[in-house]
Amino acid sequence: MDLHLLNIFRTVARLGSISQAAKELQYAQSNITMKIQQLEKSLQSPLFYRYNRGMTLTDKGSLLLAYSEKIFHLIEETEAAMKDDQTPGGSLIIGSMETTAAVRLPPFLSTYHQTFPKVDLTLKTGPTEQNIQGVLQHQIDGAFIAAPVEHPALIQKEVFEEEMVLITDTKHPDISSIEDIQTDTILVFRSGCAYREKLEHWLHQEGLIPAKIMELGIMEAIIGCVSAGLGLSMLPLSVVSKHIQEGSLKQHSIPHPYEKVKTVFIYRKDRYIPASLTAFINLLPEKVKT
Template identity: 60%
Template structure:
């Protein structure tokens, strides 16, 4: 068993076909087939079921894929460690909730870029659940998500506590009961969003079943549709403050048990923390007081 064989194995597992993997790797199909057969011989097990649609991993193949991913992650980490001379540089992939990226991060990331211009910083937005999985799968170095997050493989650092408010268009009367929105459309991010989960928990607690739920992929889309009277939403006060002050939206306070949520920064415990990631964590510690 060697690294090249594992590389070929992972390519076939990903594509579901030896012919597709051979084309992607620019490698003769017969040679790739021989390599897979050799790997199966070395391990004394069958790694793939062969069928007319391609290949499917056996149970043993699924186990090997987990170890193969770990091996390649460790190899990448070794290279990262060897190239890290204590100067922040190279790629740093950070995830964030859409709302946090829109309001809380621009100034922070701008400062980080000014102080560490050699860091190739990328930001990927998505719901909390998606960001957590991306960090666990080594696709992101860290992510800003809604807490609490309790996972044995993750380290967490509190970034800020957000206050959630219900937002409506300017024609909506002040709320005296959540049941008043029974017939209103609920505007939310897709499943996996912590604010959506908090909203649904509040609705369930009050015995309110919304007439319709509409999913959006962007914050601007939700705000625009709320202001147009299409429906209502639950968002951080900091996110809607500008629109409320401009008279575009009206905010309504909600019970504290549903209205407080912490934004935390998560990263893997077992992954080597590059100098770039360490500097990001240090900056969060020094900046979060001023952001609250």
């Protein structure tokens, strides 16, 4: 199959427009149209639905796009493997939950950067599910996520164990049972967050429907709103211990088996592991408890 045609197809699929693809690839629109028609004829299947204002993939087009991404990623991986002299360098993109990035990673990342200064290290934060998909789709090289995770394409290494606590403002009464929070607003990260899923699972198991769930995008917003008395949340003790000690938050214990969450580092088992990622993995600490 002609890689040149596949690249044109990928570009049109990504942009959803012949004109936009022609502009990016610096080709005439008629040339792009002819190439797509040539590919469709070769595969004996329409790849796009055409509209006045753009194009969308057919089922066959979506399938071809998935295979195309794998093909081009494999080519890029092959080139990287051939150029890799086993000296850590180049780009390394790591994903992480925001809480882990804020509390656990700074000393480790500083050590890595000082030890391997030729590596262009990028850290991207997001919820666990987003990080898993990022690794699976080759968008990031590895990620710190909340366990458990079970996927045949992933390798995982346990690095942290977090103690989870409920946090409220300091005036909130002590919480002795799940019923004590049934009228509270629950403050959570967006969908895909493992901590949110664990809290919601606990509430579901107890048959409790929260009065209100408020979704906030960043950790600082959750902590600030809880401190102001807007509601309660569940976060790792390592994240909120400073605020508790300073007297701006109040912690409440969580019963077994909801009080512990393991953090693991994941990466693909079916990809070439560059020296930069190997060095990163080797530098990871053994499991650290709160």
